[in-house]
Amino acid sequence: MDKLDLASFALNHLDFTLLDPEANEEKILEFLQRAEKNKPAAVCVLPEVVEYAREKLNDSIIVASAAGCFPNPNGDIEKRVADIKKAIDGGANEIDIVMDFEAMMELRPGEARSTLQQLIDACDNLPVKVILETSCLDVQEIEDAAIIAIECGASFLKTSTGRRGGCTPLVAEILAEIIQNNSEVGLKISGGIRTLEDLELQIGAMSPFVDVSTMGPEKFRIGASSLLDSIEDTMNRK
Numbered sequence: 001m002d003k004l005d006l007a008s009f010a011l012n013h014l015d016f017t018l019l020d021p022e023a024n025e026e027k028i029l030e031f032l033q034r035a036e037k038n039k040p041a042a043v044c045v046l047p048e049v050v051e052y053a054r055e056k057l058n059d060s061i062i063v064a065s066a067a068g069c070f071p072n073p074n075g076d077i078e079k080r081v082a083d084i085k086k087a088i089d090g091g092a093n094e095i096d097i098v099m100d101f102e103a104m105m106e107l108r109p110g111e112a113r114s115t116l117q118q119l120i121d122a123c124d125n126l127p128v129k130v131i132l133e134t135s136c137l138d139v140q141e142i143e144d145a146a147i148i149a150i151e152c153g154a155s156f157l158k159t160s161t162g163r164r165g166g167c168t169p170l171v172a173e174i175l176a177e178i179i180q181n182n183s184e185v186g187l188k189i190s191g192g193i194r195t196l197e198d199l200e201l202q203i204g205a206m207s208p209f210v211d212v213s214t215m216g217p218e219k220f221r222i223g224a225s226s227l228l229d230s231i232e233d234t235m236n237r238k
């Protein structure tokens with residue numbers, strides 16, 4: 001893809017993200033106005049913002065919510081489920097939840113699986129993006145976590161919350177191979193993807209296993225906030 005094609009592709013697959021719990025109404029409104037103007041695939045917001053976002057945005061823009069007490073990987077399961085329900089009641093179309101990567105690191109995969117299954121079951125059959133937090137895991141743990149997520153019913157594997165590091169080309173390559181072998185699941189790369197050059201690196205790493213240019217937003221997403229600046233700069237120069 002040339003730069004303009006890459007910018008268009010990125011926008012059509014972008015989960016434009018605002019997950020700042022301190023964001024005031026002015027900042028949230030500005031974010032939503034940018035989304036309405038540019039028409040990304042989706043916005044990704046906290047549960048308390050979902051209803052407002054759904055009111056302000058065209059129905060063509062998906063409202064995803066990072067729920068389940070994001071960015072926490074664990075904690076009181078009832079509180080996490082209630083947070084998911086809040087997002088759903090507000091009109092969320094998709095849910096992003098953090099897998100218990102700490103349990104994976106501590107060799108407690110059964111616990112991670114059990115908790116994740118409860119959270120996914122609480123999502124009322126909405127598409128669920130499971131955040132693996134790959135920056136905290138080694139290669140084997142990433143692979144094991146991904147398979148657990150798929151078996152629990154994840155719609156997408158998602159790399160990162162962005163709070164503990166981001167996606168790397170190696171992680172993109174590992175997960176691309178996994179989704180090549182599990183065609184029912186999609187991939188969302190997130191964390192540290194700030195420019196189209198950053199995105200190009202990730203896509204290149206994935207290319208031995210998947211051709212993302214042939215994947216629609218139902219199978220591939222990019223989670224980012226500042227990437228939209230790079231997209232706008234490129235598209236405004238055409």
